[in-house]
Amino acid sequence: xxxxxxxxxxxxxxxxxxxxxxxxxxxxxxxxxxxxxxxxxxxxxxxxxxxxxxxxxxxxxxxxxxxxxxxxxxxxxxxxxxxxxxxxxxxxxxxxxxxxxxxxxxxxxxxxxxxxxxxxxxxxxxxxxxxxxxxxxxxxxxxxxxxxxxxxxxxxxxxxxxxxxxxxxxxxxxxxxxxxxxxxxxxxxxxxxxxxxxxxxxxxxxxxxxxxxxxxxxxxxxxxxxxxxxxxxxxxxxxxxxxxxxxxxxxxxxxx
Amino acid sequence: xxxxxxxxxxxxxxxxxxxxxxxxxxxxxxxxxxxxxxxxxxxxxxxxxxxxxxxxxxxxxxxxxxxxxxxxxxxxxxxxxxxxxxxxxxxxxxxxxxxxxxxxxxxxxxxxxxxxxxxxxxxxxxxxxxxxxxxxxxxxxxxxxxxxxxxxxxxxxxxxxxxxxxxxxxxxxxxxxxxxxxxxxxxxxxxxxxxxxxxxxxxxxxxxxxxxxxxxxxxxxxxxxxxxxxxxxxxxxxxxxxxxxxxxxxxxxxxxxxxxxxxxxxxxxxxxxxxxxxxxxxxxxxxxxxxxxxxxxxxxxxxxxxxxxxxxxxxxxxxxxxxxxxxxxxxxxxxxxxxxxxxxx
Numbered sequence: 373x374x375x376x377x378x379x380x381x382x383x384x385x386x387x388x389x390x391x392x393x394x395x396x397x398x399x400x401x402x403x404x405x406x407x408x409x410x411x412x413x414x415x416x417x418x419x420x421x422x423x424x425x426x427x428x429x430x431x432x433x434x435x436x437x438x439x440x441x442x443x444x445x446x447x448x449x450x451x452x453x454x455x456x457x458x459x460x461x462x463x464x465x466x467x468x469x470x471x472x473x474x475x476x477x478x479x480x481x482x483x484x485x486x487x488x489x490x491x492x493x494x495x496x497x498x499x500x501x502x503x504x505x506x507x508x509x510x511x512x513x514x515x516x517x518x519x520x521x522x523x524x525x526x527x528x529x530x531x532x533x534x535x536x537x538x539x540x541x542x543x544x545x546x547x548x549x550x551x552x553x554x555x556x557x558x559x560x561x562x563x564x565x566x567x568x569x570x571x572x573x574x575x576x577x578x579x580x581x582x583x584x585x586x587x588x589x590x591x592x593x594x595x596x597x598x599x600x601x602x603x604x605x606x607x608x609x610x611x612x613x614x615x616x617x618x619x620x621x622x623x624x625x626x627x628x
Numbered sequence: 629x630x631x632x633x634x635x636x637x638x639x640x641x642x643x644x645x646x647x648x649x650x651x652x653x654x655x656x657x658x659x660x661x662x663x664x665x666x667x668x669x670x671x672x673x674x675x676x677x678x679x680x681x682x683x684x685x686x687x688x689x690x691x692x693x694x695x696x697x698x699x700x701x702x703x704x705x706x707x708x709x710x711x712x713x714x715x716x717x718x719x720x721x722x723x724x725x726x727x728x729x730x731x732x733x734x735x736x737x738x739x740x741x742x743x744x745x746x747x748x749x750x751x752x753x754x755x756x757x758x759x760x761x762x763x764x765x766x767x768x769x770x771x772x773x774x775x776x777x778x779x780x781x782x783x784x785x786x787x788x789x790x791x792x793x794x795x796x797x798x799x800x801x802x803x804x805x806x807x808x809x810x811x812x813x814x815x816x817x818x819x820x821x822x823x824x825x826x827x828x829x830x831x832x833x834x835x836x837x838x839x840x841x842x843x844x845x846x847x848x849x850x851x852x853x854x855x856x857x858x859x860x861x862x863x864x865x866x867x868x869x870x871x872x873x874x875x876x877x878x879x880x881x882x883x884x885x886x887x888x889x890x891x892x893x894x895x896x897x898x899x900x901x902x903x904x905x906x907x908x909x910x911x912x913x914x915x916x917x918x919x920x921x922x923x924x925x926x927x928x929x930x931x932x933x934x935x936x937x938x939x940x941x942x943x944x945x946x947x948x949x950x951x952x953x954x955x956x957x958x959x960x961x962x963x964x965x966x967x968x969x970x971x972x973x
Binding site: 377463467469474 | 703705735752756
């Protein structure tokens with residue numbers, strides 16, 4: 373299969389996923405209204421009780437909550453692939469002379485578009501409630517790029533999940549159980565220094581903490597350390613592990 | 629153009645050697661010693677069959693017999709554990725990529741994207757076959773017109789009825805004009821009218837030269853569409869032949885007596901038993917028995933039933949159906965294997 377075919381098939385599938393999104397507006401709400409609600413809850417309900425030395429809570433929270441949100445962006449991939457599997461669409465795709473990885477590559481590429489949308493909505497919300505960048509335009513763009521890369525990596529994790537489980541409901545609850553605690557036991561919402569020592573140890577090695585720290589150094593001028601490169605490496609490692617696993621699962625995927 | 633066999637009694641395997649074009653000796657589908665297990669479950673236990681170009685093979689069997697597994701292997705979705713299969717001369721494992729250009733698959737569940745319109749679905753499939761967008765769109769519109777979906781072309785498929793979805797699914801399988809078409813229970817769950825329409829469409833495709841492998845659990849469907857039938861049960865082909873050959877295998881005509889009162893069944897059986905070599909079978913208020921010859925059978929039956937004082941609603945002599953064939957071959961009926969086990973026993 374030529375690489376040109378892989379690119380064109382991937383674009384066809386990505387287009388399909390984006391077109392169908394516009395026909396199911398309830399999913400669009402999940403990308404926009406829900407994260408905004410979370411930002412407001414954290415800032416106005418918990419924010420007063422959380423001490424973030426050197427930063428306002430709005431500035432501290434926004435990079436963290438965007439990272440959490442972006443990790444969940446891949447949920448659409450898990451749900452969508454599982455639905456395609458149950459409905460026999462994966463069977464149809466696999467009987468077509470298309471490039472094998474294109475169904476997954478197109479699916480995860482569509483997530484990049486929806487992730488961009490939800491990042492934009494969250495930044496706008498942040499700016500309204502008092503978040504401000506302490507960064508050069510290059511750093512802002514670099515942060516945007518890092519978020520999309522990290523989101524893309526998680527789309528592959530969710531792609532594998534969607535192909536493994538037996539129903540969209542199972543994908544939903546398993547994904548939530550796996551990812552939700554990871555995002556909370558990190559520096560996303562509170563400084564890790566405030567956690568008990570065992571939890572703090574975990575939070576410090578948690579890739580979410582590394583990505584959130586990288587985002588804070590890019591966007592609000594926090595000390596970077598090695599976190600930016602470590603974040604990029606993490607994302608690439610996740611893709612290198614999960615993309616081949618997901619494609620191999622897809623080759624053997626059986627609907628129903 | 630390869631045509632359907634004029635004489636249904638003739639075995640298509642030998643018959644088509646004469647009339648099927650450039651590769652007279654090559655079957656469109658050839659399956660040999662195919663095996664596939666899923667863990668402990670043996671889905672295919674050494675399956676062999678062939679399909680001549682331009683004909684329909686009906687793969688007939690109850691749920692779980694292995695029909696869908698066979699189709700999945702042939703459509704390159706599943707690798708067999710043992711045995712081999714070729715479609716249009718291409719090996720389903722070694723030449724799977726090339727084969728996908730030449731097959732169409734339509735399934736039991738309409739495999740379409742409900743959030744896309746009918747046209748968008750077909751354009752997507754066309755482009756995944758490697759067509760340019762404009763070519764895929766033209767082909768999509770052509771198919772939508774043929775399947776009477778043109779008016780609904782720009783509506784999301786979730787607004788379609790069951791019959792419309794199934795037609796769209798079949799249209800998607802035909803986008804690349806494949807010479808071989810796999811139809812896995814194409815009419816399961818359809819209302820009678822949609823079913824008849826789909827049958828007509830399939831007959832048209834075959835008349836145009838398409839080879840069709842059809843799985844079904846409906847005997848009337850196989851009877852109407854198939855040139856030859858392979859009866860499959862528990863992963864094995866247990867009988868093969870034209871519908872008429874299979875019916876001949878179960879012997880004579882059937883006398884079907886519908887009783888006014890089901891309670892009279894024992895008396896009816898006692899009265900009719902001397903007319904047949906086999907014991908009459910009762911199913912609710914209907915007694916069925918195999919009879920020798922046709923002459924005088926009805927008069928004889930009416931006299932015996934009248935003498936026994938059994939009231940009859942209706943009485944008919946008919947050729948054996950594939951239901952009878954299935955019952956005779958497997959010891960259980962095809963459509964409702966569980967319900968009728970005790971009747972067969």
